[in-house]
Amino acid sequence: MNSMKPIQVGLLGIGTVGSGTFKVLLCNQEEIRRRAGRGIAITMVADLDTARAQAVVGDSARVVNDARAVIADPAIDIVVELIGGYGIARALVLEAIAAGKHVVTANKALLAVHGSEIFAAARAKGVIVAFEAAVAGGIPIIKALREGLTANRIEWVAGIINGTTNFILSEMRAKGLDFAVALAEAQAHGYAEADPTFDIEGIDAAHKATIMSAIAFGIPVQFEKAYVEGIVALQAADIRYAEQLGYRIKLLGITRRRKAGIELRVHPTLVPAQRLIANVEGAMNAVVVQGDAVGTTLYYGKGAGSEPTASAVIADLVDITRLHTADPDHRVPHLAFQPGSLASTPILPIGDVVTAFYLRLVVADEAGVLARITAILAEHAISIDAVLQRESGEGEKQTDLIILTHDTVEGRMNLALAQMQALPTVLAPIVRIRKEELN
Ligand code: HSE
Numbered sequence: 001m002n003s004m005k006p007i008q009v010g011l012l013g014i015g016t017v018g019s020g021t022f023k024v025l026l027c028n029q030e031e032i033r034r035r036a037g038r039g040i041a042i043t044m045v046a047d048l049d050t051a052r053a054q055a056v057v058g059d060s061a062r063v064v065n066d067a068r069a070v071i072a073d074p075a076i077d078i079v080v081e082l083i084g085g086y087g088i089a090r091a092l093v094l095e096a097i098a099a100g101k102h103v104v105t106a107n108k109a110l111l112a113v114h115g116s117e118i119f120a121a122a123r124a125k126g127v128i129v130a131f132e133a134a135v136a137g138g139i140p141i142i143k144a145l146r147e148g149l150t151a152n153r154i155e156w157v158a159g160i161i162n163g164t165t166n167f168i169l170s171e172m173r174a175k176g177l178d179f180a181v182a183l184a185e186a187q188a189h190g191y192a193e194a195d196p197t198f199d200i201e202g203i204d205a206a207h208k209a210t211i212m213s214a215i216a217f218g219i220p221v222q223f224e225k226a227y228v229e230g231i232v233a234l235q236a237a238d239i240r241y242a243e244q245l246g247y248r249i250k251l252l253g254i255t256r257r258r259k260a261g262i263e264l265r266v267h268p269t270l271v272p273a274q275r276l277i278a279n280v281e282g283a284m285n286a287v288v289v290q291g292d293a294v295g296t297t298l299y300y301g302k303g304a305g306s307e308p309t310a311s312a313v314i315a316d317l318v319d320i321t322r323l324h325t326a327d328p329d330h331r332v333p334h335l336a337f338q339p340g341s342l343a344s345t346p347i348l349p350i351g352d353v354v355t356a357f358y359l360r361l362v363v364a365d366e367a368g369v370l371a372r373i374t375a376i377l378a379e380h381a382i383s384i385d386a387v388l389q390r391e392s393g394e395g396e397k398q399t400d401l402i403i404l405t406h407d408t409v410e411g412r413m414n415l416a417l418a419q420m421q422a423l424p425t426v427l428a429p430i431v432r433i434r435k436e437e438l439n
Helices: 016-027 029-036 050-057 067-072 088-098 108-125 141-148 163-175 179-188 203-217 236-244 306-323 369-379 410-421
Strands: 007-012 040-046 062-064 078-081 102-105 154-160 247-257 262-272 284-291 295-302 354-364 384-391 398-405 431-435
Touching (some): 007 016, 016 029, 029 306, 050 062, 088 108, 102 108, 141 295, 163 179, 203 247, 203 262, 236 431, 354 369, 369 398
Parallel strands (some): 040 062, 078 102
Antiparallel strands (some): 354 398
């Protein structure tokens, strides 16, 4: 079997992940061949910067500046799309599928938004679209959800799936920094992009949560239904108060099965400080999965970077090398469930989501204020878990009032918040951050 000629791979884009893929494949080629049953060789690379591409691959691969030349080459068995974004990447992936190529992609945005179209095209053509690198970089979470946990009815998945924002939150907590200062630090470390919008506004995490949700529950990818809230509005004071109450604030991607439907949401979240996931610091990623048979499992590692992401890309290349001659009906389905068995369970609107809350109110420090606020919560059947009162640093006439609630429906909390905000003794916009016990 090892005498078979290597499977031939064409890369579209050879930036950070592409060069890592080239390097790791070369470095571990013997081990990889022993696992895959034959060699895996990158024989063609398309990149607009042909000089840089040539410098990476030397004379081992043909370098072109036209991605379509790779797709059109009959010798190429697998196309690896590392361009990113929804635009040209979508067209190229669909063209590669139409040309009968298997596709490996790290493109979470593309799959979260156009996954249904792409997987249907791949099915019709009998080719594989593999995407381990699209979620949590080097952590094999797609493999775990799709295969390792296949016996389970998954109940929920919660993850730190954006390293840039986790780095920012870690710096804000450890050094008491404001968001803008921590963001500048992340950029200086090369974590955040020059335009970090997708990271800090939670969009990147929502792309990844959407993909995990589809695989966990056997539903189509539905990014447009995800609730997305980033970390831009987070204040150092809330990180400090959360800590005093025994919590850390993390940007979590959460998807949970409820009776009425599925929750799919990304937002800053208070998590008990003693949970392992609350202690994931810096640019690291972690995902917790709750399955009915296995209980809670945790996956931790690097969610980005050249070689960690290459590790996931190459795992997909090995899978395809092993499986490409198998009857397409006997391969692992793209979304873990057989395509004819996907459920139409709705994604719940955020108003129907159930969570606990952290509230911070700046209130006038006078008699009866706390009583009025707790009365409003009681009117809406929202139960209080803890209350903390602290000088707000703005003089004696006002104070910070921090309230933790038990679980409630978000719509009900919104009604209570509107009533509290209208009180003349509430002096500033109320801060509300969702809280999850994850137990
Ligand atoms: N911008 C992403 C992050 C990179 O910060 O985690 C990996 O998708």
